Amino acid sequence: MKLGFTPAEEAFRRECAAWLEAQLSGPFRAIRGATGLVACVEQRLAWERVLGRARWSVIGWPERYGGRDASLAEQVIFAEEYARAGAPGRMGHLGVELAGPTILHFGNDAQRERFLPKIAAGEEFWCQGYSEPNAGSDLAAVRTRARLEQGPRGAEWVIDGQKTWTSLAQFAQWIFTICRTEAGSRGPAGLSYLLVPMQQSGVTLRPIRQITGEEEFNEVFFDGARTPAEYCVGRPGDGWKVAMGTLAFERGVSTLAQQMRFRNEFEQLVAAARANGAARDPLIRQRIAEAWIGLRIMRYSALRMLSGGREGALPPEALTYKIYWATWRRRLGELAMDVLGPAAEIARAAPYEFDDLPRMFLASRSDTIYAGTNQIQRNIIAERALGLPKEPRGDR
Amino acid sequence: MQFTFSEEQAMAAQALRELLDDVCSGADLRALADGAAGHGTARWERLAAMGLPGALAPEAAGGMALTATDFVLLAEEAGRAALPEPLVAHAGVAVPMLAELAAAAARGNVAQALEQAAAGATIVIVADPCEPFSAGLDCARRVLAGAGPEQVGLFARDELSVSLQASLDPLQPLARVGVPAHRASLLPDQPALARALWQRARLRATAFAAAELLGLAARMVEIAVNYAGERRQFGRPIGSNQAVKHQLATVQVQLEFARPVVYAAAAMLADACTAPPESPVPALTEARIAQARLAAGAAADLAARTAIQVHGAIGYSWELDLQFYAKRAWALGVRHGERGALARRVQQLLLGGIIEPGPDRLFLN
Numbered sequence: 001m002k003l004g005f006t007p008a009e010e011a012f013r014r015e016c017a018a019w020l021e022a023q024l025s026g027p028f029r030a031i032r033g034a035t036g037l038v039a040c041v042e043q044r045l046a047w048e049r050v051l052g053r054a055r056w057s058v059i060g061w062p063e064r065y066g067g068r069d070a071s072l073a074e075q076v077i078f079a080e081e082y083a084r085a086g087a088p089g090r091m092g093h094l095g096v097e098l099a100g101p102t103i104l105h106f107g108n109d110a111q112r113e114r115f116l117p118k119i120a121a122g123e124e125f126w127c128q129g130y131s132e133p134n135a136g137s138d139l140a141a142v143r144t145r146a147r148l149e150q151g152p153r154g155a156e157w158v159i160d161g162q163k164t165w166t167s168l169a170q171f172a173q174w175i176f177t178i179c180r181t182e183a184g185s186r187g188p189a190g191l192s193y194l195l196v197p198m199q200q201s202g203v204t205l206r207p208i209r210q211i212t213g214e215e216e217f218n219e220v221f222f223d224g225a226r227t228p229a230e231y232c233v234g235r236p237g238d239g240w241k242v243a244m245g246t247l248a249f250e251r252g253v254s255t256l257a258q259q260m261r262f263r264n265e266f267e268q269l270v271a272a273a274r275a276n277g278a279a280r281d282p283l284i285r286q287r288i289a290e291a292w293i294g295l296r297i298m299r300y301s302a303l304r305m306l307s308g309g310r311e312g313a314l315p316p317e318a319l320t321y322k323i324y325w326a327t328w329r330r331r332l333g334e335l336a337m338d339v340l341g342p343a344a345e346i347a348r349a350a351p352y353e354f355d356d357l358p359r360m361f362l363a364s365r366s367d368t369i370y371a372g373t374n375q376i377q378r379n380i381i382a383e384r385a386l387g388l389p390k391e392p393r394g395d396r
Numbered sequence: 397m398q399f400t401f402s403e404e405q406a407m408a409a410q411a412l413r414e415l416l417d418d419v420c421s422g423a424d425l426r427a428l429a430d431g432a433a434g435h436g437t438a439r440w441e442r443l444a445a446m447g448l449p450g451a452l453a454p455e456a457a458g459g460m461a462l463t464a465t466d467f468v469l470l471a472e473e474a475g476r477a478a479l480p481e482p483l484v485a486h487a488g489v490a491v492p493m494l495a496e497l498a499a500a501a502a503r504g505n506v507a508q509a510l511e512q513a514a515a516g517a518t519i520v521i522v523a524d525p526c527e528p529f530s531a532g533l534d535c536a537r538r539v540l541a542g543a544g545p546e547q548v549g550l551f552a553r554d555e556l557s558v559s560l561q562a563s564l565d566p567l568q569p570l571a572r573v574g575v576p577a578h579r580a581s582l583l584p585d586q587p588a589l590a591r592a593l594w595q596r597a598r599l600r601a602t603a604f605a606a607a608e609l610l611g612l613a614a615r616m617v618e619i620a621v622n623y624a625g626e627r628r629q630f631g632r633p634i635g636s637n638q639a640v641k642h643q644l645a646t647v648q649v650q651l652e653f654a655r656p657v658v659y660a661a662a663a664m665l666a667d668a669c670t671a672p673p674e675s676p677v678p679a680l681t682e683a684r685i686a687q688a689r690l691a692a693g694a695a696a697d698l699a700a701r702t703a704i705q706v707h708g709a710i711g712y713s714w715e716l717d718l719q720f721y722a723k724r725a726w727a728l729g730v731r732h733g734e735r736g737a738l739a740r741r742v743q744q745l746l747l748g749g750i751i752e753p754g755p756d757r758l759f760l761n
Binding site: 134209349351370374378 | 431527529561562563564565566570628629630632634636637640701704705708709712713714715719722723726727730731734735736
């Protein structure tokens with residue numbers, strides 16, 4: 001048990017902070033503090049490339065793929081300094097946090113060589129093709145089909161179907177997706193994890209507008225979309241195992257960056273409460289204190305969770321993490337509305353654009369839904385962590 | 397003692413529900429929100445044909461002379477439909493205030509405005525000088541406003557500075573209302589009466605907002621129950637999972653326990669309104685209205701949150717009509733006094749020595 005950092009780690013912290021400060025008070029001043037997924041896109045894509053060139057994009061990865069072989073402590077430090085500096089939300093996060101680690105752990109050497117350096121360099125962006133209209137909580141109900149065909153460029157997967165709730169698809173060159181590759185299979189069996197190029201005639205997008213008024217999600221339609229046979233991660237038919245591995249990375253080091261975003265939101269809320277006098281209300285004060293306590297709890301449990309993890313796997317307590325942060329942030333959104341009072345109702349701009357805190361309230365309603373609803377999370381905790389009998393199903 | 401509604405009251409509510417099912421569906425709301433349709437003058441005319449704009453106006457002014465107890469079910473129906481036009485603000489709040497003003501100020505133009513408002517020919521809303529923003533100014537042609545709480549004036553909308561702003565509720569923009577300083581109050585020598593009129597208007601607005609919140613909560617439960625019965629995951633309807641059905645049952649409990657509080661508040665409001673306007677509203681009535689608004693607001697907020705959660709990802713998409721009801725509930729929930737201020741009303745009743753707490757006092761009205 002060691003909570004503090006060594007002198008060498010503190011020196012590393014100064015190095016991170018200095019580089020970030022130079023960039024964000026210089027060429028990238030305009031995107032300092034940019035949140036939301038779709039604001040200032042061009043500059044943020046440029047920012048990803050600059051991070052990549054300076055090897056700050058994926059510091060935990062091996063050097064040969066563009067990382068720094070950074071220790072866990074160093075990754076923690078960088079995540080903290082990144083947020084402290086007000087660096088923008090990562091446009092590349094689906095590649096950096098999900099596709100990359102999945103390919104690193106489950107892919108073969110050829111796939112690593114082909115994909116990882118481009119992710120690290122900010123040259124290729126990714127999106128995630130898991131959910132379908134009828135495969136939400138029941139993710140294994142995937143219907144999108146893929147079959148192998150001999151084409152002019154050799155064996156290729158040919159894909160037909162529809163994915164939904166795909167964030168950042170409009171900026172992505174690649175999608176990692178699970179498809180049914182064994183005809184007649186059901187549930188988790190017979191799925192394969194395919195890497196598919198987005199810029200082809202067989203892939204079309206339709207944006208989905210959210211209650212915040214923004215369009216962050218998309219429907220992705222595959223209509224005879226193609227990808228080389230060798231871009232299947234893991235063996236064909238083993239896609240479910242790989243997909244679950246990806247979800248575990250979602251609870252990995254990226255949780256630290258997420259916590260720092262939460263901290264920024266919390267501080268914004270406190271500033272608003274001071275400014276409008278809500279901070280004098282004893283009930284608000286109490287809830288602010290509770291929010292802060294929750295933030296500290298999340299930080300400690302993330303550090304514990306990460307310290308105890310093995311490669312590509314997380315300790316059982318990681319199962320409890322999603323429901324905790326999701327519920328915490330949703331409550332923070334509610335607190336923000338109570339702090340702002342009637343002013344929360346007014347849009348910053350027509351037709352429907354809000355300041356950070358009201359937007360956070362609206363957006364936070366999705367936290368307890370995406371990446372496994374709270375109800376699914378409780379089932380996972382009850383069944384996998386506690387070993388309770390499985391919920392009965394209607395289909396098998 | 398009779399804690400039920402009469403057949404006429406229930407039938408009027410049913411008639412309004414049928415009308416709004418017809419002219420204020422989710423598709424109608426979406427067309428308005430997306431700018432594909434303007435405000436429904438046809439819809440307002442149908443409401444006027446039922447006599448609703450003048451529901452609370454005196455018969456002499458062409459109204460129906462109903463009471464708050466009659467109106468509470470109608471406000472609930474307006475909420476249930478997330479009606480974009482300010483029927484509740486007009487008929488429930490502005491028209492009664494106009495009637496009180498006409499009686500006190502005895503000016504011809506006020507009496508005439510009352511008749512026009514009762515007929516639904518002009519929409520009038522109240523811009524409470526103690527509230528930062530007012531809704532309904534996108535529809536209203538006349539506004540009851542004041543440069544401060546001791547002044548009351550009746551203005552044409554164009555005489556005021558009104559800046560409409562998009563708001564959380566995509567169907568109801570809000571506005572800050574600026575009153576020209578040079579315009580004299582209609583009650584220049586009666587600042588206390590002016591204060592009393594504003595207070596009554598605020599109480600009506602609060603009580604009927606509580607009723608709207610009940611309707612919104614019930615509608616959202618209905619939408620979520622339908623979806624939970626249809627949407628299948630893991631080979632069965634998601635509503636067959638306790639994790640889902642218990643959430644909805646919890647909302648239903650909260651809603652059914654809010655309902656009688658709102659109805660009781662309306663009955664007390666109706667009683668208080670039989671007294672002359674300058675006589676103070678009993679603290680108990682004020683507290684009961686605050687309590688009703690708190691209870692209904694909590695039920696509607698829980699209904700909104702739960703309905704979104706039950707829908708899963710589609711629940712936070714713009715494409716689902718649910719957002720209109722949820723956002724109306726959230727918007728109403730921060731108007732007419734924030735939760736702390738409303739709770740203080742109840743608290744003052746007990747701790748301010750207005751009623752002594754104790755088991756023998758529990759059932760003293």
